[in-house]
Amino acid sequence: MMWPLLVLLGLANWLMCQLLVKSCHGSARKVKSHGFHFVDLSFKPLHQPSSFPSIARCDLKGRGSQTLACDIHRVLLRTHSFFPYFMLVAFEGGSIFRAFLLLCSYPVLWFFNYEMKLRFMIFITFCGLRIKDMENTARAVLPKFYLENLNLQVYEVVNCVGSTVFFTSMPRVMVEGFLREYLNADAVFATELHTVGCYFSGLLCSSGLLVKHCALKDYFGDTKPHLGISSTSVHDQLFISHCKEAYVVMNEESKEMPRDKYPKPLIFHDGRLAFLPTPSATLSMFLWLPIGIPLAIYRVILGVFLCSPFTLMLATWTGIHINVKDSSNKQSSLYKGVLYVCTHRTLLDPIFLSVSLRKRLTAVTYSLSRMSELIAPIRTMKLTRERKHDEKTMKRLLSEGDLVVFPEGTTCREPYLLRFSSLFAELADDIVPVAINAQVTMFYGTTATGFKCLDPFFFFMNPKPCYHIEMLEKVPKELTCSGGKSSHEVANYMQKQLGVALGFECTKLTRKDKYMMLAGNEGVVVQDNKGRQFP
Known part of the structure; x- marks a missing residue:
């Protein structure tokens, strides 16, 4: 009686993949690539004749004691429109309805x-x-997109001068934190917003939009800055005409900033959007949502209610790509009590590992929302952060079966590994390292400041989410605690091996560092008086 049901399920999944997932994803890609090349919202003439030389001719030597006056729009940032950054604030700091209204106003x-x-x-x-939501967005979301859109040539000039002053028409709350933290700005002049209590009114202060050449004159007075950089528009050339030495950035000269040249490593960031929300990209997202939301619910149901042998097959038919590579000693899987030590990318890591191994596992976590516990298809157990108590709990779980641990203690989106806790090394000698990586194109399946219970749904709303799982060779006994190694040596060895396998860089940062940086707390899930759960 089961085979007809499985055939029907397989047919339904094939139809969904062919008619909905592939066709709608393809349509969204076409819309994004070809259908809507909107004009620049912050349009100014892009190719005005300029009497100033190109930034490529700027000599970087001997600038250590000089002062630079620099614009942001089409100069420091390669993007030609402010719209994507306003959309990030509207979506991440506001709501999806505010983001939709901003798109409709285009x-x-x-x-x-x-x-x-x-x-x-x-x-x-x-x-x-x-105001608090804007501060969180400016601290945890916007820096990632600013860094990815920095103009390399302009940054090299900023990096070589002794003092930098930035001028922009963008609101101060959107740019000042990034400019001071990542570019060591000495001063930032930007548009000021009007507030009412702890909210923005949406209006400007009495001074209105910043007039850059007037602000430069007011700040420097009779002393002109040594260098000035702007775009080729008429207004911006007026701005740099007050500098002793001035350069302009041509459109064709915008060079992408490589990750290894970032002012600071981009390790932690928050927010749900995994793409720069240009008008065409944002439209593609909203066109996808009517399919993505029910598809995400369907994918979650697959993982919750179906047994693992069929889940892998059916999940693949819905557009989920799972790449599994097994280099471990097969004998280790024949016995109970195997400790799987994994890198941590999303809350779904232990579920995908369980599905890939085709056996039930138990996962331990530091904090998990009630909703995630309820829908988890595998057994989960919370840790208390009390070392002796947690050690006793995990030893008991290992005696009952295989156990999955995440020594990082939290997820990380970027190609970095956080410091490994050494507790796992004291639990067992049968240790299998597992290198896990997840890739998304539209939504991130993790959050530090939002509703963590929605993490699985956001991950599954991606048209084609991808999981890479590589099981490395079992750790030799001589490299475990039984072989004379300390727990810290074992933890550092595991971090290094998994980092090499993934091509990630190892760091000494911890879970506490992440949440203090992004959310201002230690990442403990708490419940408010309305029953909502937050990290």
Whole structure:
């Protein structure tokens, strides 16, 4: 009686994959690539004749004692529009409804001049937005996208001068934190926003939009800055005309900043969007949502209610790509009490590992929302952070079966491994390292400041999420605690081996570092008086 049911399920999954997932994902890609090449919202003439030389001719030697006046739009950042950054604030700091309203306003903005466009975007993005939400977005979300869009040539000039002053029409709350923390800005002049209590009103302060050449004159007075960099527009050339030495950035000269040249390593960041939300990309996302939401629910149901031998097959048919490589000693899987030590990318790591191994596992976590516990298809156990108590708990679980541990203690999105806790090394000698990596294109399946119970749904809303699982060789006994190694030596060895397998860089940062940086807390799940759970 089971085989007809399985055939029907397989047929349903094939139809969903062929008619919905592939076709809609392909349509979204076409829309993003070809259908909507909107004009620049913050449009200014891009190719005005310029009497100033190109930034490529700027000599970087002997600039250590000089002062630089630099613009941001189309200069420091390669993107030509402010829209993606306003969309990030609207979506991550506000809500999906605010983001949709901002997208719908896009065609209307064509009829406005530059100043009115910027005022209109500021009003939609900030009206009623909490100051705290904007501060979280500026600290945890925006720096990633700013770093990815830095112009290499301009950054090299910024990096070689002794003092840098930035001028921009963008709101101060969107740029100041990044400029001071990552680029060591000495001063930032930007548009000031009006607030009412702990909320933004969406209006500008009485000073209005920043006039860059006036702000430069007011700040420097009769003393001109040594260097000035701007775009080729008329207004920006007026801005740098007050500098002793001035350069402009041509469109064709914008060079992408390689990751290894970032001012600071990008290790932690938050937010749900995994792409820069340009108008066409944002439209593609909203076109995908009517399919992505039910598809995510369907994928979650597959993992919760179906047994693992069929889950892998059915999940693959819905567009999930799972790449499994097994280099471990097969004999280790014949016995109970195997300790799987894994890198941590999403809350779904132990589930995908269980599905790949085709056996039930027990996973231990530091904090997990109630919803995630309820829908988890495998056994989960919370740790208390009390070493002796946690050690006793994990030894008991190992005596009952195989156990999955994540020594990092939290997830990390970027190609870095956090410091490994050494507790696992004292539990068993039968240790199998597992290198896990997850890739998404639309939504991140992790969060530090949002609703953690929605993490699986956001991951499964991606058109084609990908999981890479590589089981390395079992750790030799001479490299375990039984072989005379200390628990810290074992933990460091495991971190290094998994880092090499994934091509990731090892760090000494911890779970506490991540949550203090992104959320201002230690990452403990708490419940408010309305029953909602937050990290």
